[in-house]
Amino acid sequence: MIASDNDSVISIRFDKTIILIGFMGTGKTTVGRILADRLKMPFFDTDKLIEDLEDTPISDIFKTKGESYFRNLEAQVLAEVLDGKKLVLATGGGVVLNKDNMSLMKSSGVVIALTAGLDTVKARLQRSSGRYLVDGADFDEKLERLYESRAGLYEDAHIIVSVDDKVPYDIADEIIYKISLFNQNNIW
Ligand code: S3P
Numbered sequence: 001m002i003a004s005d006n007d008s009v010i011s012i013r014f015d016k017t018i019i020l021i022g023f024m025g026t027g028k029t030t031v032g033r034i035l036a037d038r039l040k041m042p043f044f045d046t047d048k049l050i051e052d053l054e055d056t057p058i059s060d061i062f063k064t065k066g067e068s069y070f071r072n073l074e075a076q077v078l079a080e081v082l083d084g085k086k087l088v089l090a091t092g093g094g095v096v097l098n099k100d101n102m103s104l105m106k107s108s109g110v111v112i113a114l115t116a117g118l119d120t121v122k123a124r125l126q127r128s129s130g131r132y133l134v135d136g137a138d139f140d141e142k143l144e145r146l147y148e149s150r151a152g153l154y155e156d157a158h159i160i161v162s163v164d165d166k167v168p169y170d171i172a173d174e175i176i177y178k179i180s181l182f183n184q185n186n187i188w
Contacts, residue, residue, distance in 0.1 A: 014039055014179060017086050017109030021154055023147065024093040024131055025124035026114035026163050027171065032090035034172040045090040049077045058092075062132035075101055082108040094133075096153040106158070110182070112175055113157035118147050120164050158182070 018035060020028040029045050036043035047058055050073050054061055061070050074092060078101055081089060089109075095101050105111050116124075122143060129135060134142045154160070159178050163171055 018088045019105045019109050019111045020090045021096055022114035023121055023150055025121040026116045027168055028090040028114055030168045031171050032088050034168055036088040042087045044081050044087055046074060046077050047092045059130050059132040111157040113154040113160045114163050115154060115160055116163045
């Protein structure tokens with residue numbers, strides 16, 4: 001149910017885990033933190049859990065141990081964090097590459113895909129670093145190839161929200177509104 005409190009901030013009581021998926025740079029962590037705050041739920045991020053587990057930044061894990069090592073850890077951490085407690089979870093952009101991850105996420109809560117056009121992710125990722133898969137001189141080429149290779153993989157979510165030209169607080173509001181509609185209709 002949506003209720004406006006005295007500060008005019010939309011709040012909602014929701015008792016299911018919320019899982020954010022989406023390409024790098026779509027704002028899963030930022031939006032996830034806002035959602036967790038609004039919904040009074042704990043927030044987790046699979047990348048952060050992996051970094052804590054390995055005591056190493058993600059880009060160094062890729063560099064020293066390789067992508068398949070990282071993907072195994074990602075699947076392991078995902079299964080551990082989705083153990084039944086209610087939470088908001090931001091995932092790494094590649095979590096959808098593993099079909100078992102996708103099935104687990106869909107059976108554990110509401111999966112929300114944040115989508116963005118290539119121009120949006122390019123502009124956002126140009127301003128940040130530390131993403132091994134696109135870092136380096138051939139950033140544009142790597143990014144375009146990766147973006148195309150992921151086309152369609154995020155569309156199997158329960159809810160899809162485009163983030164193009166939107167700010168994180170508005171995206172969180174849109175998610176809460178869409179969740180409330182689905183919730184009322186007992187879609188899950
Ligand atoms: C990856 C996305 C990253 C991180 C890793 C791999 C990907 O997370 O998990 O660098 O394969 O798309 P963000 O989507 O949070 O940047």
